[in-house]
Every structure is written in structure tokens, then in C-alpha cells.
Amino acid sequence: MTTDIARDLMLDGFGRIRDGLPEVVDGLSIDELLWRPDADANHIAWLVWHLARQQDDQVAQLTDASESVWTGDGWVERFGLPYRADTHGWSMSSADVGRFTVADPALFAAYHAAVHERTVALVEELDDTAYARVVDDRWDPPVTVAVRLVSVxxxxxxxxxxxxxVRGLVERRR
Known part of the structure; x- marks a missing residue:
């Protein structure tokens, strides 16, 4: 596969996430964003936050950035979540998800837009050598930049x- 094709596929895939994220939160109240189908389920707010945080954290590790957009650009303060600044959602308990709060639903799309911008900048600079660079040799085969991006x-x-x-479930409850 040529670098141009890989770039176009990555940009298209990440662009679909950028386009879909605002649609999933738009028009919902804070109560609807925080509604959980059951006590152990994730709500929309946590899902879209985690989606953006995992992308942000992993893309930051693939770039020369010293930190994620979350901490480097002040999103951690804007969200004001009851978690440590380096939290991204992995291994969180149901109780942790339940502590999630949101003051401004517009933050989700704005934060992800900033993450998407960094993702696009990374993808646009990659060439065949960069895609093949090993970023985690604890696996067999080792994880390359290309594999990591597909995983993200x-x-x-x-x-x-x-x-x-979950949005569909919320809408059916109305």
C-alpha cells in the first residue's frame, strides 16, 4: 500500500469520528448525556470523553508532543472532572463512571476537534518509514505506528x- 492511500484511509476514518461525535451529543440535556441504561453501563458523556482521551493520549505518544492536548491545552481544567489529570478511562470502575460530571456539553465536540487536529497533523506527515516504526516491542509482532493508529x-x-x-435508548425514553 502506498503512503498516499494509507494517509487517505486514516484521514477518512478519523474524519468520520470527528463528524459523528457532535451528532451524538447535540440536542441532549446534561441528564440525558449522563443517563445509564443500568447501574454498570457507560453513559454517552463518558463514552465520548473516553473516545477522545484515548485518541489524544495515544496520538500524543506517536508525536513529538511533550503532553496530550488534554493537559497541554487546558482541557483538563475546562472539564473539571473528579479524576487525576492523566486519567483516560481505561480500567475505570462503574463507580468511577458514575462520578463523571459535565457542565457544558459543547466541550465534547470542541475537545475532540482539538484532538482531531493533532491526529491529522500526525497522519499528514507520515511516510512508509514512519508507519513502520516500532512503538511497542512487548508484542509479537511488535506494534508499529500503522498498527497503533488502526487500534486507536x-x-x-x-x-x-x-x-x-445509548443515544437511541435515551431518545426512546422521551
């Missing part, structure tokens, strides 16, 4: 789909 995209797609599903 896969996780984002799954969480966006989950948030869309």
Missing part, C-alpha cells in the same frame, strides 16, 4: 457506536 481508530469507532446506541 478501532477503539474510537467502537465507542462512537456505543454512544450512538
Amino acid at each position: 481508530l478501532d477503539d474510537a469507532v467502537k465507542h462512537l457506536g456505543q454512544a450512538e446506541y
Whole structure:
């Protein structure tokens, strides 16, 4: 596969997440964003936050950035979540998800837009050598930049789909 094709595919995939995220939160109240289908389920707010945080954290590790957009650009303060600044959602308990709060629903799309901008900048600079660079040799085969980006995209797609599903449940409750 040529670098141009890989770039176009990555940009298209991440662009779909950028386009879908605002649609899943738009028009919902804070109560609807925080509604959980059951006590152990994730709500829309947590799903879209985690989607953006995992993308932000992993893309930051692939760039020369010294820190994520979350901490470097002040999103951690704007969200004001009851978690440590380096929290991104992995291994959080149901109780942790339940402590999630949101003051301004517009923050989700704005934060993800900043993450998307950094993702696009990274993807646009990659060439065949950069895609093949090993970033984690604890696996067999070792994880390359290309594999990591596919993993990030896969996780984002799954969480966006989950948030869309929960939105459908919220709308059916109205």
C-alpha cells in the first residue's frame, strides 16, 4: 500500500469520528448525556470523553508532543472532572463512571476537534518509514505506528457506536 492511500484511509476514518461525535451529543440535556441504561453501563458523556482521551493520549505518544492536548491545552481544567489529570478511562470502575460530571456539553465536540487536529497533523506527515516504526516491542509482532493508529481508530469507532446506541435508548425514553 502506498503512503498516499494509507494517509487517505486514516484521514477518512478519523474524519468520520470527528463528524459523528457532535451528532451524538447535540440536542441532549446534561441528564440525558449522563443517563445509564443500568447501574454498570457507560453513559454517552463518558463514552465520548473516553473516545477522545484515548485518541489524544495515544496520538500524543506517536508525536513529538511533550503532553496530550488534554493537559497541554487546558482541557483538563475546562472539564473539571473528579479524576487525576492523566486519567483516560481505561480500567475505570462503574463507580468511577458514575462520578463523571459535565457542565457544558459543547466541550465534547470542541475537545475532540482539538484532538482531531493533532491526529491529522500526525497522519499528514507520515511516510512508509514512519508507519513502520516500532512503538511497542512487548508484542509479537511488535506494534508499529500503522498498527497503533488502526487500534486507536478501532477503539474510537467502537465507542462512537456505543454512544450512538445509548443515544437511541435515551431518545426512546422521551
